[in-house]
Each structure stands twice: as structure tokens, then as C-alpha cells.
Amino acid sequence: MRSRTAGRTAAAIxxxxxxxxxxxxAEALEARRxxxxxxxxxxxxxxxxxxxxxxxxxxxxxxxSGAAGLGADSPADTMGAILATALAEVSGRTVTxxxxxxxxxxxxxxxxxxxxxxxxxxxxxxxxxxxNDVTHLVPRTLSARRLRAAIRRLRDNGSEVVMATCPDxxxxxxxxxxLRAIMRRRSRLLATAQADAAITEGGRAVLLGSRxxxxxxxxxxxxxxxxxxxxxxxxxSAAAQALLPDVIAAWRLGGEGELLPDVRAADVTD
Numbered sequence: 001m002r003s004r005t006a007g008r009t010a011a012a013i014x015x016x017x018x019x020x021x022x023x024x025x026a027e028a029l030e031a032r033r034x035x036x037x038x039x040x041x042x043x044x045x046x047x048x049x050x051x052x053x054x055x056x057x058x059x060x061x062x063x064x065s066g067a068a069g070l071g072a073d074s075p076a077d078t079m080g081a082i083l084a085t086a087l088a089e090v091s092g093r094t095v096t097x098x099x100x101x102x103x104x105x106x107x108x109x110x111x112x113x114x115x116x117x118x119x120x121x122x123x124x125x126x127x128x129x130x131x132n133d134v135t136h137l138v139p140r141t142l143s144a145r146r147l148r149a150a151i152r153r154l155r156d157n158g159s160e161v162v163m164a165t166c167p168d169x170x171x172x173x174x175x176x177x178x179l180r181a182i183m184r185r186r187s188r189l190l191a192t193a194q195a196d197a198a199i200t201e202g203g204r205a206v207l208l209g210s211r212x213x214x215x216x217x218x219x220x221x222x223x224x225x226x227x228x229x230x231x232x233x234x235x236x237s238a239a240a241q242a243l244l245p246d247v248i249a250a251w252r253l254g255g256e257g258e259l260l261p262d263v264r265a266a267d268v269t270d
Contacts, residue, residue: 042068042103045075049095050088056096057251059084060122060159062113062150063129066167067101069236071225077233082240083126083247090248098122106132107143110150118157124250125159126243127151128208130166130194134186144193151201160250161203164243165191168209171216174228204246211242 042065048056061067061080069078076085084097098120100113107129117125127150133143151161168191169175170184188209195205215238216223223235231239 042070042101043072043075043078044099045069045078045081045084046098047096049081049084049097050091050093052088052091052093054093056094057087057091057124058096058098058120058122059087059247060117060120060125061097061099061101062110062117062125062127063101063164064105064132065101065103065230066131066239067126067128067164068099068103069101070103071227071230071232072236073233077236079128079236079240079243080126082237083244086240086244087124087247087251091251096120101128104132105129106136106138107146107150108138110146111153114150114153117154121157122154122159123254124162124247125154126162126164126247128164128239130190131169131187134166134169134183134190140186140190140193143190144197147194148197148201151198151203155202158254160254161198161201162243162246162250163194163198163203163205164239165194165198165205165207166209167191168213168216171213171220172224172229173220204250206243206246208239208242212238 059080061083065071067079069075069080072078075081078099080097080099084095088095098117100116102109102113105113110127110129127147129147130143133140147163151163154161166187168184169187170180172180172183175183191207191209195207198205212223212235216235220228223232223238224230225232225235
């Protein structure tokens with residue numbers, strides 16, 4: 001009798017899990033339909049910003065579509081360009097920006113981006129990644145381990161690192177419930193793990209979800225681009241402002257680094 005009861009219970013649990021998986025899959029497909037297919041590319045913002053004497057400060061940006069600036073109206077409106085412009089103003093120096101981010105990238109893809117970034121010997125590297133780890137159900141412990149290795153590699157090569165943690169994916173309105181609630185929880189947990197990883201490896205971390213989530217929740221029509229998934233120009237401005245104090249602190253902590261000839265990112269081939 002007990003074995004029959006146990007068997008029926010197991011079957012019921014299995015059926016419930018299958019049904020739940022089916023619901024979540026259907027919701028994911030519906031979310032993709034609402035968001036639509038990507039028809040734009042990220043603006044190209046690499047180059048030199050500001051004016052001033054001395055060796056140019058080299059700023060590298062790595063990560064996913066958020067780091068690349070998909071959804072921004074112009075190159076000047078991308079997160080990297082805003083940071084480079086502000087850092088140039090604060091430092092009185094030129095800033096050479098090289099963006100190596102790839103749309104759709106996961107944490108596992110950082111290593112290839114670092115291969116390219118190291119050609120420019122960045123003084124400061126900003127990483128924004130994690131959203132695609134969440135949507136692809138990558139275990140956060142694995143994501144955090146990969147992130148630690150990436151940050152360690154940058155640090156070992158002389159770069160100060162600022163980690164922009166995974167945004168709060170619960171703010172993406174086209175994703176229906178309960179999938180949106182699940183994404184919110186998973187993205188928040190990953191953000192915490194990312195912050196721990198960055199600090200452990202000697203980097204800095206900014207919890208973007210905690211800082212910006214409420215504003216994205218309250219003003220989605222302003223903070224999101226037309227696809228309702230990626231940040232708008234206003235969204236990227238808010239993200240850059242949240243990151244700027246840590247980027248400035250990282251530059252000051254790192255000092256000048258090795259005095260090398262300035263490298264224009266546009267001249268570096270992949």
C-alpha cells in the first residue's frame with residue numbers, strides 16, 4: 001500500500017512539474033513574441049573622449065547587450081561613452097574607450113572578450129553581464145565562478161575592475177507572471193553572487209538592480225527602449241551615473257599604470 005501511495009505521489013509531483021514547465025515555456029515564448037525580434041545593433045562608440053595632456057586613460061567595457069549599449073539612441077548615449085566622457089571631465093585627461101561587449105553574451109563569453117581587451121591594456125574595465133545567464137538557466141554558482149576567473153585575469157594584467165551586477169529582470173513587463181517573479185528572484189540572487197565574486201577578487205561592485213530597479217518599475221515607458229527589454233537612452237544614463245563614482249575611484253586607485261603608447265580601440269583588430 002505504501003509503495004502504491006508513494007508511486008501515486010511521485011507521479012502527481014512529476015505531472016505538476018511537467019505542467020509548470022509547460023506553463024513557463026509558453027510564457028517565455030509569449031514574452032519573446034511581445035518583445036519582438038531585434039532589428040537594431042548597438043551604436044559604435046569606441047574612440048577618444050575629452051581633451052588634456054598626458055597618457056590617455058584606457059577604459060574597457062565588457063559584457064552583454066547592456067554593456068554594448070543596445071537600445072541607446074546614439075553612440076554618445078551608450079553607458080561606455082557616458083562613463084568615458086565623465087571620466088575625461090573629472091581627470092582632465094583624454095579617455096580611450098574600447099567596447100568589447102557582445103549582444104547575447106553570457107559570463108562564459110567574457111574570456112574571449114578579455115583576449116581582445118588586453119590588447120589595449122585597460123586601466124579600468126567595466127563588466128555588465130548576467131541577464132543571459134538567468135534566461136539560459138545557468139547555475140549562479142557556475143556564473144560566479146566564471147566571473148571570478150574573468151576578474152582575476154583582468155586584475156592580474158593590471159586593470160581595476162568595476163562590476164555592474166545583473167539588472168532586476170522582474171522589471172521587464174512583457175514577461176508575464178509567474179515567470180517574471182522567477183526571473184526577478186534569480187536575477188537578484190545572481191547579482192548578490194556577482195558582487196561577492198567581484199569583491200573577493202579585488203574589484204568593485206555596483207548592485208544595479210537594487211539601485212535602479214524601482215525606477216525601471218515605476219517608469220518603464222521612459223527607462224526602457226522601444227523593445228521594452230533593453231534600456232533606453234535614459235536608462236543607460238541612470239546606469240552610468242550609478243557606476244561613475246566607482247569608475248572614478250577605480251581609476252584613482254589604479255593610478256597611471258604602465259606608461260604605454262596610447263592605443264586607439266578602433267585600430268585594434270579582433
